[in-house]
Every structure is written in structure tokens, then in C-alpha cells.
Amino acid sequence: MSGQEIEKLVKIIAKLPALGSRSSRRIVLHLLKKRETALLPLIEALQGVAENIKTCEVCGNYDTVSPCSVCTSEKRDSRTICVVQDVADLWAMERVGFYKGKYHILGGVLSALDGISPEDLNIDTLLDRIEHEQTAEVILALPATVDGQITSHYLVSRLKGFETKVTTLAQGIPVGAELDYMDEGTIQLAINSRKALS
DSSP: OOHHHHHHHHHHHHTSTTOOHHHHHHHHHHHHHTIIIIIHHHHHHHHHHHHHOEEOTTTOOEESSSSOHHHHOTTSEEEEEEEESSHHHHHHHHHHTOOOEEEEEOSSOOBTTTTBOGGGTTHHHHHHHHHHTTOSEEEEOOOSSHHHHHHHHHHHHHTTTSSOEEEEOOTTOOTTOOGGGSOHHHHHHHHHTOEEOO
């Protein structure tokens, strides 16, 4: 590997979330020192993900099949849908292992500043699911930020025509926080303490 190829790898890794130039250099150095146990297995895993991972046509989750294993599981409550901003939030909920319903990933939250409108989010597909799956409860597990709250209020207004209970996570999630950074106990408390919005 030439110095140019190493530098290219450093720049690619530096683009990953929470990593800068110094961290990416340390990671690349570690991978080069541990080629057999770290670099080659990483290459194989990345290639496997690139070739086999699909986006679930129902909820938006990542899996090797579509619909995903969560959507097709008969052990899950199909009458409850937890609406989250991103796949990372779904993974955070699954990490807790407490929630047993289905999910719907919006793909973001409404934001006038970033130019994100309802048309940019998976809202119509959510409404279609609620209508056809006879959903009894929709849990809004969106960020406790201004944009997250605006999105929640918008969804509540769109769900008024459905005979569906709408709840939101309550105690445990501090304002400005995101699910992906919460510990398991905090998420479980928030699910247990959810409150009705409509």
C-alpha cells in the first residue's frame, strides 16, 4: 500500500461520525498493524454489508431481507407502531429489548432551517400502514428537540382522523437528547411512562 492509498483511507475514515483526522490515523495504523485479525475481517464484513443489506420496504430498517425480520416477526405486536427518526433510534430501542411492537422510520424530522418538509419524510407511508394494518397505538419516539416536537405535533394533527391512540415517550428523555445516546434503563422508563397525545 502506497502512502497515497493510506492517506486516502485516513480521509475516508475521518468522514465517519465522531471521528477526526487524528482518530482516523490511529484507526488506520491499528488496521495496518493487525491485518489478519482486524483489516481483512473488516474488508470482508464491509463487502458483505454492501452486497446483502437492504432497506425494509415497510418500516425503513436495514436487514438482509425486505420486509425485515422485525416486520415479519409473529412474536411482535403488529397493532403498535413506534415512530422513530432514524435507524439508529430503532437499534437503540432494540438494544433495550423491552419494546415488542413494530417500527416506522421517518428518515428525519421537520426542519424549516434545513428545508425538511413533510414531503421529505416517510409520513404518507406511515399513514398508509396505520390505515391498512389497523394500528391500535402509535408511539412517537422522536427527539426531545424543537424540531422533534414540531414533527410530533404535525403527526398528531395528521392522525386525528384515525381511531388510533397516539402516545409519546415521557419521563427519562431529557430535552435536546436523542435515543441513540440514551442508556437502556432511561429508554425503558420513557416507554413505561409514555403519555397520550390524542
